[in-house]
Amino acid sequence: MRLSPTLTWYFGKHVLFSILAVLALLIGLILIGDTIELLRRAGGKPDATVGIVVQMATSRIPFMTEKVLPFAVLFGSMFSFWKLTGNQELVVTRAAGVSAWQFLLPPILCALILGSIQVAALNPLSSILLQRYETLEARYLQNNVSVMNLSSSGLWLRQGTQDGQAVIYARAVRSQQDDQIDLRNVTIFRFQNSDDFTTRIDAARAVLEPGTWHFYNAWTFTPGQASQFTESMKLPTNLTARKIQDSFASPETMSFWDLKPFINLLERAGFNATRHRIHFHSLLSRPLLLCAMVLIAAAFCLKFSRRRRASLVIGGGVTTGFILYFCTDVISALGVSGGIPPILSAWAPAGISLLLGVSTLLHLEDG
Numbered sequence: 445m446r447l448s449p450t451l452t453w454y455f456g457k458h459v460l461f462s463i464l465a466v467l468a469l470l471i472g473l474i475l476i477g478d479t480i481e482l483l484r485r486a487g488g489k490p491d492a493t494v495g496i497v498v499q500m501a502t503s504r505i506p507f508m509t510e511k512v513l514p515f516a517v518l519f520g521s522m523f524s525f526w527k528l529t530g531n532q533e534l535v536v537t538r539a540a541g542v543s544a545w546q547f548l549l550p551p552i553l554c555a556l557i558l559g560s561i562q563v564a565a566l567n568p569l570s571s572i573l574l575q576r577y578e579t580l581e582a583r584y585l586q587n588n589v590s591v592m593n594l595s596s597s598g599l600w601l602r603q604g605t606q607d608g609q610a611v612i613y614a615r616a617v618r619s620q621q622d623d624q625i626d627l628r629n630v631t632i633f634r635f636q637n638s639d640d641f642t643t644r645i646d647a648a649r650a651v652l653e654p655g656t657w658h659f660y661n662a663w664t665f666t667p668g669q670a671s672q673f674t675e676s677m678k679l680p681t682n683l684t685a686r687k688i689q690d691s692f693a694s695p696e697t698m699s700f701w702d703l704k705p706f707i708n709l710l711e712r713a714g715f716n717a718t719r720h721r722i723h724f725h726s727l728l729s730r731p732l733l734l735c736a737m738v739l740i741a742a743a744f745c746l747k748f749s750r751r752r753r754a755s756l757v758i759g760g761g762v763t764t765g766f767i768l769y770f771c772t773d774v775i776s777a778l779g780v781s782g783g784i785p786p787i788l789s790a791w792a793p794a795g796i797s798l799l800l801g802v803s804t805l806l807h808l809e810d811g
Contacts, residue, residue: 456550463520559731725790739801
């Protein structure tokens with residue numbers, strides 16, 4: 445029997461509303477928890493007012509929506525199927541000759557649509573607001589003064605000095621090792637009290653060594669004085685190669701549409717782009733993961749409809765969700781550390797979840 449358009453719309457709408465309701469509930473709980481935690485952290489910070497804390501908490505909402513969306517799809521689908529089963533609607537539908545694979549098609553389409561919306565629209569919004577959150581956090585809660593920006597024209601660094609600020613611009617990154625970074629065609633702008641320009645230094649090469657920048661063939665320009673040439677000079681710094689690497693924009697603050705060009709830019713500059721590559725492929729696999737959540741929820745509900753053990757079904761669904769979340773973190777960590785290929789670490793959770801859901805449904809429906 446073929447599923448009618450009316451039933452297709454009915455099942456799809458029922459599952460979609462349940463997913464959105466669970467998602468709203470989870471986001472509300474997370475927002476309350478984030479606000480309380482930020483208020484605690486801002487307790488000793490006079491500049492971190494309640495308004496700033498509210499801005500920071502609300503800026504994380506799209507990011508947290510991305511994080512909990514798979515759980516919302518799993519729990520929302522379970523609730524929807526449980527309700528349809530309790531009302532005997534799925535029982536009657538299956539008795540009329542409609543198989544599980546047919547009435548699961550509308551929820552799977554809803555999951556695909558939600559996954560596509562997340563990747564194409566929600567993720568760019570999340571990256572912008574999360575970057576705003578990190579900026580506010582660094583300014584009001586961490587008092588961070590070291591910022592780095594990598595663009596197609598070169599590398600920009602900023603660091604605090606004893607008398608102000610220093611902005612370092614390098615047109616090329618020649619190499620990066622564990623504790624050293626070699627820059628070429630470097631320009632340094634030194635400021636007193638953050639905004640009063642004092643000195644400009646042009647150097648052919650700059651090497652970041654432990655605790656210092658070492659400049660070679662440097663010209664120093666000071667307003668009102670003659671320029672000076674020095675074959676070698678040093679500038680104290682609190683930056684390290686590790687800090688510079690970590691201060692790159694985190695993958696979560698990059699829009700899906702900007703990730704691929706940024707990965708190519710990082711690799712051309714000689715930096716490790718594994719985290720960004722894993723995040724990019726994780727976003728690509730997100731629609732597949734959401735479809736797997738629907739299949740797993742349906743597998744538990746079919747089991748419920750036959751054995752009538754609601755507590756076992758609910759507990760099994762929740763346990764499965766958290767096991768998948770834990771495995772995702774472990775596999776991602778293995779990918780970042782180089783234990784497994786990055787692409788495999790990104791696609792494995794979605795692939796494993798999908799195979800688990802399909803195999804369970806095949807056993808319950810056709811076995």
